[in-house]
Amino acid sequence: MTKSFYHFNPKTLTYEKVKLSFKHLFKRIAWVFASGVAFALVFVWIGFYFIDSPKVKVLEKENNELKDELEYLDHRLDVMSEALADIEDRDDNIYRNVFEADPVPSSERYPLLVEDTRYDSLSRSEANTLMRAANKKADQLTVRLAVQTRSLDTLEKIASSKAEMLAAIPAIRPLKNMYTITSGFxxxxxxxxxxxxxxxxxxxxxxxxxxxxxxxxxxxxxxxxxxxxxxxxxxxxxxxxxxxxxxxxxxxxxxxxxxxxxxxxxxxxxxxxxxxxxxxxxxxxxxxxxxxxxxxxxxxxxxxxxxxxxxxxxxxxxxx
Ligand SMILES: [Zn+2]
The missing domain is CATH 2.70.70.10 (Glucose Permease (Domain IIA))
Incomplete structure:
Protein backbone atom coordinates (compact mmCIF):
# COMPACT_ATOMS: atom_id res chain seq x y z
CA MET A 1 0.00 0.00 0.00
CA THR A 2 1.44 3.36 -0.97
CA LYS A 3 1.04 6.38 1.25
CA SER A 4 -0.71 9.51 -0.24
CA PHE A 5 0.41 13.03 0.66
CA TYR A 6 -2.10 15.93 0.75
CA HIS A 7 -1.61 19.68 0.62
CA PHE A 8 -4.19 22.24 1.99
CA ASN A 9 -5.11 24.86 -0.61
CA PRO A 10 -6.36 28.02 1.17
CA LYS A 11 -7.90 29.33 -2.00
CA THR A 12 -10.14 26.40 -2.61
CA LEU A 13 -10.28 25.44 1.10
CA THR A 14 -9.73 21.85 0.08
CA TYR A 15 -7.04 19.23 0.50
CA GLU A 16 -5.43 18.44 -2.76
CA LYS A 17 -3.50 15.30 -3.37
CA VAL A 18 0.18 16.01 -3.97
CA LYS A 19 2.16 13.95 -6.34
CA LEU A 20 5.76 13.41 -5.03
CA SER A 21 8.45 13.64 -7.62
CA PHE A 22 11.15 10.95 -7.67
CA LYS A 23 13.80 13.57 -6.75
CA HIS A 24 11.79 14.68 -3.74
CA LEU A 25 11.37 11.10 -2.61
CA PHE A 26 15.05 10.38 -2.99
CA LYS A 27 15.96 13.43 -0.90
CA ARG A 28 13.70 12.27 1.90
CA ILE A 29 15.15 8.75 1.86
CA ALA A 30 18.72 10.12 1.85
CA TRP A 31 17.94 12.42 4.77
CA VAL A 32 16.48 9.57 6.83
CA PHE A 33 19.46 7.37 6.01
CA ALA A 34 22.03 10.08 6.88
CA SER A 35 20.30 10.76 10.19
CA GLY A 36 20.39 7.08 11.00
CA VAL A 37 24.10 6.86 10.23
CA ALA A 38 24.84 9.99 12.32
CA PHE A 39 22.93 8.58 15.29
CA ALA A 40 24.71 5.24 14.92
CA LEU A 41 28.11 6.99 14.87
CA VAL A 42 27.28 8.96 18.01
CA PHE A 43 26.32 5.75 19.81
CA VAL A 44 29.45 3.93 18.66
CA TRP A 45 31.59 6.87 19.77
CA ILE A 46 29.93 6.93 23.20
CA GLY A 47 30.35 3.19 23.49
CA PHE A 48 33.96 3.31 22.42
CA TYR A 49 35.03 6.06 24.77
CA PHE A 50 32.87 5.53 27.81
CA ILE A 51 32.13 1.85 27.97
CA ASP A 52 35.12 -0.55 28.08
CA SER A 53 34.87 -3.85 26.37
CA PRO A 54 36.01 -6.95 28.32
CA LYS A 55 39.09 -7.11 26.09
CA VAL A 56 40.02 -3.50 26.87
CA LYS A 57 39.53 -4.21 30.57
CA VAL A 58 41.94 -7.18 30.37
CA LEU A 59 44.52 -5.04 28.55
CA GLU A 60 44.19 -2.27 31.11
CA LYS A 61 44.73 -4.76 33.92
CA GLU A 62 47.82 -6.14 32.17
CA ASN A 63 49.14 -2.63 31.62
CA ASN A 64 48.75 -1.77 35.31
CA GLU A 65 50.52 -4.97 36.29
CA LEU A 66 53.39 -4.12 33.93
CA LYS A 67 53.69 -0.66 35.46
CA ASP A 68 53.85 -2.21 38.92
CA GLU A 69 56.54 -4.62 37.71
CA LEU A 70 58.54 -1.75 36.21
CA GLU A 71 58.30 0.26 39.39
CA TYR A 72 59.56 -2.77 41.34
CA LEU A 73 62.41 -3.25 38.83
CA ASP A 74 63.31 0.43 39.20
CA HIS A 75 63.36 0.02 42.98
CA ARG A 76 65.63 -3.04 42.72
CA LEU A 77 68.03 -1.09 40.48
CA ASP A 78 68.14 1.63 43.15
CA VAL A 79 68.98 -0.98 45.81
CA MET A 80 71.77 -2.39 43.60
CA SER A 81 73.09 1.10 42.95
CA GLU A 82 73.26 1.80 46.70
CA ALA A 83 75.11 -1.49 47.33
CA LEU A 84 77.61 -0.64 44.58
CA ALA A 85 78.05 2.89 45.95
CA ASP A 86 79.03 1.35 49.29
CA ILE A 87 81.66 -0.87 47.60
CA GLU A 88 82.98 2.14 45.63
CA ASP A 89 83.22 4.15 48.83
CA ARG A 90 85.16 1.39 50.61
CA ASP A 91 87.39 1.01 47.56
CA ASP A 92 88.29 4.73 47.51
CA ASN A 93 88.51 5.37 51.23
CA ILE A 94 89.81 2.11 52.72
CA TYR A 95 91.41 -0.28 50.22
CA ARG A 96 93.14 2.44 48.17
CA ASN A 97 94.25 4.16 51.38
CA VAL A 98 95.81 0.95 52.67
CA PHE A 99 97.72 0.46 49.42
CA GLU A 100 98.53 4.18 49.03
CA ALA A 101 96.75 4.37 45.68
CA ASP A 102 94.77 7.36 44.42
CA PRO A 103 90.98 7.08 44.51
CA VAL A 104 89.25 6.36 41.19
CA PRO A 105 88.24 9.77 39.72
CA SER A 106 84.50 10.33 39.86
CA SER A 107 84.51 11.22 36.13
CA GLU A 108 85.64 7.65 35.53
CA ARG A 109 83.12 6.14 37.91
CA TYR A 110 80.21 8.25 36.65
CA PRO A 111 80.92 9.06 33.01
CA LEU A 112 78.44 11.33 31.21
CA LEU A 113 76.60 8.66 29.30
CA VAL A 114 75.41 9.61 25.85
CA GLU A 115 71.64 9.91 26.06
CA ASP A 116 70.17 6.67 24.84
CA THR A 117 68.05 7.20 21.76
CA ARG A 118 67.03 3.58 21.34
CA TYR A 119 63.72 4.16 23.08
CA ASP A 120 62.85 7.53 21.54
CA SER A 121 60.60 5.91 19.00
CA LEU A 122 58.42 4.59 21.79
CA SER A 123 55.60 6.78 22.97
CA ARG A 124 56.07 8.75 26.18
CA SER A 125 53.38 6.94 28.12
CA GLU A 126 53.86 6.38 31.84
CA ALA A 127 54.99 2.79 31.33
CA ASN A 128 57.47 3.82 28.66
CA THR A 129 58.88 6.63 30.80
CA LEU A 130 59.47 4.08 33.56
CA MET A 131 61.07 1.74 31.04
CA ARG A 132 63.45 4.46 29.84
CA ALA A 133 64.43 5.38 33.39
CA ALA A 134 65.09 1.73 34.29
CA ASN A 135 67.19 1.22 31.17
CA LYS A 136 69.25 4.33 31.91
CA LYS A 137 69.92 3.13 35.45
CA ALA A 138 70.90 -0.33 34.18
CA ASP A 139 73.35 1.26 31.70
CA GLN A 140 74.95 3.33 34.47
CA LEU A 141 75.21 0.30 36.74
CA THR A 142 76.93 -1.66 33.97
CA VAL A 143 79.57 1.06 33.52
CA ARG A 144 80.12 1.45 37.29
CA LEU A 145 80.50 -2.32 37.73
CA ALA A 146 83.07 -2.47 34.93
CA VAL A 147 85.06 0.40 36.49
CA GLN A 148 84.87 -1.22 39.93
CA THR A 149 86.06 -4.59 38.60
CA ARG A 150 89.02 -2.89 36.92
CA SER A 151 89.80 -1.00 40.12
CA LEU A 152 89.87 -4.21 42.18
CA ASP A 153 92.14 -5.86 39.56
CA THR A 154 94.57 -2.93 39.93
CA LEU A 155 94.46 -3.20 43.73
CA GLU A 156 95.17 -6.91 43.52
CA LYS A 157 98.30 -6.17 41.46
CA ILE A 158 99.36 -3.41 43.86
CA ALA A 159 98.80 -5.74 46.83
CA SER A 160 100.97 -8.51 45.40
CA SER A 161 103.79 -6.14 44.38
CA LYS A 162 103.48 -4.46 47.78
CA ALA A 163 104.13 -7.80 49.48
CA GLU A 164 107.20 -8.25 47.26
CA MET A 165 108.35 -4.73 48.07
CA LEU A 166 107.88 -5.23 51.81
CA ALA A 167 109.97 -8.40 51.64
CA ALA A 168 112.71 -6.41 49.83
CA ILE A 169 113.05 -3.67 52.45
CA PRO A 170 115.62 -4.41 55.20
CA ALA A 171 113.59 -4.99 58.34
CA ILE A 172 115.43 -7.23 60.82
CA ARG A 173 118.71 -7.19 62.73
CA PRO A 174 121.62 -8.93 60.92
CA LEU A 175 122.81 -10.57 64.15
CA LYS A 176 120.62 -12.38 66.67
CA ASN A 177 120.82 -11.15 70.26
CA MET A 178 122.07 -7.81 69.05
CA TYR A 179 121.17 -5.27 71.73
CA THR A 180 123.82 -2.58 71.39
CA ILE A 181 125.49 -0.81 68.52
CA THR A 182 129.16 -0.29 69.14
CA SER A 183 129.38 2.55 66.71
CA GLY A 184 126.55 4.43 65.02
CA PHE A 185 125.92 6.03 61.64
ZN1 LIG B 1 131.92 0.35 60.53
Whole structure:
Protein backbone atom coordinates (compact mmCIF):
# COMPACT_ATOMS: atom_id res chain seq x y z
CA MET A 1 0.00 0.00 0.00
CA THR A 2 1.44 3.36 -0.97
CA LYS A 3 1.04 6.38 1.25
CA SER A 4 -0.71 9.51 -0.24
CA PHE A 5 0.41 13.03 0.66
CA TYR A 6 -2.10 15.93 0.75
CA HIS A 7 -1.61 19.68 0.62
CA PHE A 8 -4.19 22.24 1.99
CA ASN A 9 -5.11 24.86 -0.61
CA PRO A 10 -6.36 28.02 1.17
CA LYS A 11 -7.90 29.33 -2.00
CA THR A 12 -10.14 26.40 -2.61
CA LEU A 13 -10.28 25.44 1.10
CA THR A 14 -9.73 21.85 0.08
CA TYR A 15 -7.04 19.23 0.50
CA GLU A 16 -5.43 18.44 -2.76
CA LYS A 17 -3.50 15.30 -3.37
CA VAL A 18 0.18 16.01 -3.97
CA LYS A 19 2.16 13.95 -6.34
CA LEU A 20 5.76 13.41 -5.03
CA SER A 21 8.45 13.64 -7.62
CA PHE A 22 11.15 10.95 -7.67
CA LYS A 23 13.80 13.57 -6.75
CA HIS A 24 11.79 14.68 -3.74
CA LEU A 25 11.37 11.10 -2.61
CA PHE A 26 15.05 10.38 -2.99
CA LYS A 27 15.96 13.43 -0.90
CA ARG A 28 13.70 12.27 1.90
CA ILE A 29 15.15 8.75 1.86
CA ALA A 30 18.72 10.12 1.85
CA TRP A 31 17.94 12.42 4.77
CA VAL A 32 16.48 9.57 6.83
CA PHE A 33 19.46 7.37 6.01
CA ALA A 34 22.03 10.08 6.88
CA SER A 35 20.30 10.76 10.19
CA GLY A 36 20.39 7.08 11.00
CA VAL A 37 24.10 6.86 10.23
CA ALA A 38 24.84 9.99 12.32
CA PHE A 39 22.93 8.58 15.29
CA ALA A 40 24.71 5.24 14.92
CA LEU A 41 28.11 6.99 14.87
CA VAL A 42 27.28 8.96 18.01
CA PHE A 43 26.32 5.75 19.81
CA VAL A 44 29.45 3.93 18.66
CA TRP A 45 31.59 6.87 19.77
CA ILE A 46 29.93 6.93 23.20
CA GLY A 47 30.35 3.19 23.49
CA PHE A 48 33.96 3.31 22.42
CA TYR A 49 35.03 6.06 24.77
CA PHE A 50 32.87 5.53 27.81
CA ILE A 51 32.13 1.85 27.97
CA ASP A 52 35.12 -0.55 28.08
CA SER A 53 34.87 -3.85 26.37
CA PRO A 54 36.01 -6.95 28.32
CA LYS A 55 39.09 -7.11 26.09
CA VAL A 56 40.02 -3.50 26.87
CA LYS A 57 39.53 -4.21 30.57
CA VAL A 58 41.94 -7.18 30.37
CA LEU A 59 44.52 -5.04 28.55
CA GLU A 60 44.19 -2.27 31.11
CA LYS A 61 44.73 -4.76 33.92
CA GLU A 62 47.82 -6.14 32.17
CA ASN A 63 49.14 -2.63 31.62
CA ASN A 64 48.75 -1.77 35.31
CA GLU A 65 50.52 -4.97 36.29
CA LEU A 66 53.39 -4.12 33.93
CA LYS A 67 53.69 -0.66 35.46
CA ASP A 68 53.85 -2.21 38.92
CA GLU A 69 56.54 -4.62 37.71
CA LEU A 70 58.54 -1.75 36.21
CA GLU A 71 58.30 0.26 39.39
CA TYR A 72 59.56 -2.77 41.34
CA LEU A 73 62.41 -3.25 38.83
CA ASP A 74 63.31 0.43 39.20
CA HIS A 75 63.36 0.02 42.98
CA ARG A 76 65.63 -3.04 42.72
CA LEU A 77 68.03 -1.09 40.48
CA ASP A 78 68.14 1.63 43.15
CA VAL A 79 68.98 -0.98 45.81
CA MET A 80 71.77 -2.39 43.60
CA SER A 81 73.09 1.10 42.95
CA GLU A 82 73.26 1.80 46.70
CA ALA A 83 75.11 -1.49 47.33
CA LEU A 84 77.61 -0.64 44.58
CA ALA A 85 78.05 2.89 45.95
CA ASP A 86 79.03 1.35 49.29
CA ILE A 87 81.66 -0.87 47.60
CA GLU A 88 82.98 2.14 45.63
CA ASP A 89 83.22 4.15 48.83
CA ARG A 90 85.16 1.39 50.61
CA ASP A 91 87.39 1.01 47.56
CA ASP A 92 88.29 4.73 47.51
CA ASN A 93 88.51 5.37 51.23
CA ILE A 94 89.81 2.11 52.72
CA TYR A 95 91.41 -0.28 50.22
CA ARG A 96 93.14 2.44 48.17
CA ASN A 97 94.25 4.16 51.38
CA VAL A 98 95.81 0.95 52.67
CA PHE A 99 97.72 0.46 49.42
CA GLU A 100 98.53 4.18 49.03
CA ALA A 101 96.75 4.37 45.68
CA ASP A 102 94.77 7.36 44.42
CA PRO A 103 90.98 7.08 44.51
CA VAL A 104 89.25 6.36 41.19
CA PRO A 105 88.24 9.77 39.72
CA SER A 106 84.50 10.33 39.86
CA SER A 107 84.51 11.22 36.13
CA GLU A 108 85.64 7.65 35.53
CA ARG A 109 83.12 6.14 37.91
CA TYR A 110 80.21 8.25 36.65
CA PRO A 111 80.92 9.06 33.01
CA LEU A 112 78.44 11.33 31.21
CA LEU A 113 76.60 8.66 29.30
CA VAL A 114 75.41 9.61 25.85
CA GLU A 115 71.64 9.91 26.06
CA ASP A 116 70.17 6.67 24.84
CA THR A 117 68.05 7.20 21.76
CA ARG A 118 67.03 3.58 21.34
CA TYR A 119 63.72 4.16 23.08
CA ASP A 120 62.85 7.53 21.54
CA SER A 121 60.60 5.91 19.00
CA LEU A 122 58.42 4.59 21.79
CA SER A 123 55.60 6.78 22.97
CA ARG A 124 56.07 8.75 26.18
CA SER A 125 53.38 6.94 28.12
CA GLU A 126 53.86 6.38 31.84
CA ALA A 127 54.99 2.79 31.33
CA ASN A 128 57.47 3.82 28.66
CA THR A 129 58.88 6.63 30.80
CA LEU A 130 59.47 4.08 33.56
CA MET A 131 61.07 1.74 31.04
CA ARG A 132 63.45 4.46 29.84
CA ALA A 133 64.43 5.38 33.39
CA ALA A 134 65.09 1.73 34.29
CA ASN A 135 67.19 1.22 31.17
CA LYS A 136 69.25 4.33 31.91
CA LYS A 137 69.92 3.13 35.45
CA ALA A 138 70.90 -0.33 34.18
CA ASP A 139 73.35 1.26 31.70
CA GLN A 140 74.95 3.33 34.47
CA LEU A 141 75.21 0.30 36.74
CA THR A 142 76.93 -1.66 33.97
CA VAL A 143 79.57 1.06 33.52
CA ARG A 144 80.12 1.45 37.29
CA LEU A 145 80.50 -2.32 37.73
CA ALA A 146 83.07 -2.47 34.93
CA VAL A 147 85.06 0.40 36.49
CA GLN A 148 84.87 -1.22 39.93
CA THR A 149 86.06 -4.59 38.60
CA ARG A 150 89.02 -2.89 36.92
CA SER A 151 89.80 -1.00 40.12
CA LEU A 152 89.87 -4.21 42.18
CA ASP A 153 92.14 -5.86 39.56
CA THR A 154 94.57 -2.93 39.93
CA LEU A 155 94.46 -3.20 43.73
CA GLU A 156 95.17 -6.91 43.52
CA LYS A 157 98.30 -6.17 41.46
CA ILE A 158 99.36 -3.41 43.86
CA ALA A 159 98.80 -5.74 46.83
CA SER A 160 100.97 -8.51 45.40
CA SER A 161 103.79 -6.14 44.38
CA LYS A 162 103.48 -4.46 47.78
CA ALA A 163 104.13 -7.80 49.48
CA GLU A 164 107.20 -8.25 47.26
CA MET A 165 108.35 -4.73 48.07
CA LEU A 166 107.88 -5.23 51.81
CA ALA A 167 109.97 -8.40 51.64
CA ALA A 168 112.71 -6.41 49.83
CA ILE A 169 113.05 -3.67 52.45
CA PRO A 170 115.62 -4.41 55.20
CA ALA A 171 113.59 -4.99 58.34
CA ILE A 172 115.43 -7.23 60.82
CA ARG A 173 118.71 -7.19 62.73
CA PRO A 174 121.62 -8.93 60.92
CA LEU A 175 122.81 -10.57 64.15
CA LYS A 176 120.62 -12.38 66.67
CA ASN A 177 120.82 -11.15 70.26
CA MET A 178 122.07 -7.81 69.05
CA TYR A 179 121.17 -5.27 71.73
CA THR A 180 123.82 -2.58 71.39
CA ILE A 181 125.49 -0.81 68.52
CA THR A 182 129.16 -0.29 69.14
CA SER A 183 129.38 2.55 66.71
CA GLY A 184 126.55 4.43 65.02
CA PHE A 185 125.92 6.03 61.64
CA UNK A 186 127.42 9.43 60.76
CA UNK A 187 130.62 11.24 61.86
CA UNK A 188 132.87 8.85 63.77
CA UNK A 189 136.62 8.59 64.48
CA UNK A 190 138.29 6.08 62.24
CA UNK A 191 140.21 3.59 64.47
CA UNK A 192 143.09 3.23 62.07
CA UNK A 193 143.16 6.57 60.22
CA UNK A 194 142.42 8.46 63.52
CA UNK A 195 140.35 11.10 61.77
CA UNK A 196 136.67 12.11 62.00
CA UNK A 197 135.07 10.41 59.01
CA UNK A 198 131.64 9.71 57.80
CA UNK A 199 130.67 6.26 59.06
CA UNK A 200 128.37 4.87 56.36
CA UNK A 201 126.97 2.03 58.49
CA UNK A 202 126.79 0.75 62.04
CA UNK A 203 129.25 -1.50 63.86
CA UNK A 204 128.08 -4.36 66.02
CA UNK A 205 130.78 -6.04 68.10
CA UNK A 206 130.36 -9.82 68.28
CA UNK A 207 132.62 -12.86 68.71
CA UNK A 208 134.29 -14.21 65.56
CA UNK A 209 132.06 -16.81 63.90
CA UNK A 210 128.74 -15.29 65.02
CA UNK A 211 126.18 -16.01 62.23
CA UNK A 212 125.08 -13.07 60.05
CA UNK A 213 121.59 -13.09 58.49
CA UNK A 214 120.16 -11.38 55.39
CA UNK A 215 117.90 -8.56 56.53
CA UNK A 216 115.60 -8.75 53.44
CA UNK A 217 114.95 -10.91 50.37
CA UNK A 218 117.49 -10.29 47.61
CA UNK A 219 120.35 -11.52 45.44
CA UNK A 220 124.04 -11.71 46.39
CA UNK A 221 125.87 -9.05 44.35
CA UNK A 222 128.85 -9.96 42.15
CA UNK A 223 130.44 -6.54 42.84
CA UNK A 224 133.20 -6.20 45.42
CA UNK A 225 132.96 -2.90 47.33
CA UNK A 226 136.71 -2.69 48.08
CA UNK A 227 139.52 -4.21 50.12
CA UNK A 228 138.90 -2.02 53.22
CA UNK A 229 135.70 -3.99 53.81
CA UNK A 230 137.57 -7.34 53.92
CA UNK A 231 135.36 -10.32 53.18
CA UNK A 232 132.15 -8.55 52.35
CA UNK A 233 128.71 -9.34 50.96
CA UNK A 234 126.40 -6.89 49.24
CA UNK A 235 122.77 -7.91 48.75
CA UNK A 236 120.69 -6.33 45.98
CA UNK A 237 117.07 -6.25 47.16
CA UNK A 238 115.48 -4.35 44.28
CA UNK A 239 113.17 -1.37 44.85
CA UNK A 240 116.40 0.68 45.11
CA UNK A 241 117.61 -1.08 48.30
CA UNK A 242 120.97 -2.76 49.03
CA UNK A 243 122.57 -3.98 52.24
CA UNK A 244 126.28 -4.49 52.93
CA UNK A 245 127.90 -6.81 55.49
CA UNK A 246 131.66 -6.23 55.96
CA UNK A 247 134.71 -7.68 57.75
CA UNK A 248 133.31 -11.25 57.70
CA UNK A 249 135.47 -14.22 58.63
CA UNK A 250 133.80 -16.18 55.81
CA UNK A 251 130.68 -16.15 53.66
CA UNK A 252 127.91 -18.75 53.47
CA UNK A 253 126.48 -17.74 50.07
CA UNK A 254 127.76 -17.33 46.51
CA UNK A 255 127.56 -14.33 44.15
CA UNK A 256 124.30 -14.41 42.16
CA UNK A 257 122.55 -16.56 44.76
CA UNK A 258 119.03 -15.60 45.81
CA UNK A 259 118.52 -15.23 49.56
CA UNK A 260 115.52 -14.87 51.82
CA UNK A 261 115.19 -12.55 54.79
CA UNK A 262 116.66 -14.30 57.85
CA UNK A 263 118.87 -16.64 55.77
CA UNK A 264 122.44 -17.23 56.99
CA UNK A 265 124.87 -15.41 54.67
CA UNK A 266 128.19 -15.45 56.59
CA UNK A 267 130.07 -15.13 59.90
CA UNK A 268 131.48 -12.26 61.92
CA UNK A 269 135.23 -11.67 61.54
CA UNK A 270 137.78 -8.85 61.44
CA UNK A 271 139.00 -8.95 57.84
CA UNK A 272 139.90 -5.74 55.95
CA UNK A 273 140.46 -2.44 57.72
CA UNK A 274 139.16 -3.48 61.15
CA UNK A 275 140.28 -3.08 64.75
CA UNK A 276 138.40 -6.07 66.18
CA UNK A 277 135.76 -8.73 65.46
CA UNK A 278 132.56 -6.94 64.47
CA UNK A 279 129.97 -6.62 61.76
CA UNK A 280 129.90 -3.39 59.77
CA UNK A 281 126.34 -3.23 58.40
CA UNK A 282 125.07 -0.74 55.83
CA UNK A 283 121.67 -0.04 54.31
CA UNK A 284 121.91 1.70 50.93
CA UNK A 285 118.91 3.36 49.32
CA UNK A 286 119.16 4.81 45.79
CA UNK A 287 122.95 4.38 46.02
CA UNK A 288 123.23 6.45 49.24
CA UNK A 289 123.97 4.94 52.68
CA UNK A 290 121.14 5.60 55.14
CA UNK A 291 121.02 5.02 58.91
CA UNK A 292 120.30 1.29 59.38
CA UNK A 293 118.76 2.00 62.78
CA UNK A 294 115.57 2.99 60.96
CA UNK A 295 115.41 -0.41 59.30
CA UNK A 296 114.94 -2.63 62.34
CA UNK A 297 111.26 -2.95 62.85
CA UNK A 298 110.04 -6.50 62.48
CA UNK A 299 111.79 -8.53 65.21
CA UNK A 300 112.29 -5.91 67.86
CA UNK A 301 110.50 -4.70 70.99
CA UNK A 302 110.17 -0.96 71.71
CA UNK A 303 112.63 -1.33 74.66
CA UNK A 304 115.22 -3.06 72.47
CA UNK A 305 114.77 -0.40 69.82
CA UNK A 306 115.28 2.42 72.34
CA UNK A 307 118.43 0.74 73.62
CA UNK A 308 119.81 0.43 70.06
CA UNK A 309 118.88 4.01 69.29
CA UNK A 310 120.66 5.36 72.35
CA UNK A 311 123.83 3.32 71.75
CA UNK A 312 123.91 4.39 68.09
CA UNK A 313 123.93 8.10 68.98
CA UNK A 314 127.32 8.08 70.74
CA UNK A 315 129.99 9.91 68.77
CA UNK A 316 132.73 7.40 69.45
CA UNK A 317 135.40 5.61 67.54
CA UNK A 318 134.15 3.26 64.85
CA UNK A 319 135.53 -0.25 64.55
CA UNK A 320 135.54 0.62 60.81
ZN1 LIG B 1 131.92 0.35 60.53
Missing amino acids: GKRYHPILKTLRNHTGIDIAAPKGTPIYATADGTVSRDNPGSGYGICIVLNHGYSYQTLYAHMSKTAVKPGQKVKRGQLIGYVGSTGMSSGAHLHYEVIKNGQPVNPIYYFYIDITPEEYNSLLESSKKINQALS
